[in-house]
Amino acid sequence: MNGPERTAEPKSLVDEVTPGSGGAMTDEVGVITGALTVATIALLDESAEVAVQCAGA
Template sequence: MTTPEPEALEGNVTAGPGGAMTAEVGVITGDLTIRTHRQAGGLVDVTVQHTGADEWYTLIGSPTAAPDGALTGFHTTVLAAAARGGGAEVPR
């Protein structure tokens, strides 16, 4: 029996130099929590916050389609992009 793909994933990362680019406030840096959430219609919403904060921001490039619907692999790719920094956006 196969385990179903999760509908949402959350992970923590320290942003690399240049941080992650958001639609609402521009670049954010430091310790970040990133959430990927599958929406109706197959799109994935990617949001980010300073770890422990109340506010969530949209990562530039979100919403987007997850390659082959693979949310777990896509989430890992987003975390890696934020760890590299450089104004990270949702990978295409």
């Protein structure tokens, strides 16, 4: 088998970021500003899911 070893659990990266002056546009509530938590989840089909929310929410 070539490439990295696959596991049953998806891997994720989570960090807090500060958006630029325009904030971040979301489908659910429109623009959000202030500190944000961004999570990137690597899925088993080699795609990724990205979630953004207000930090501390």
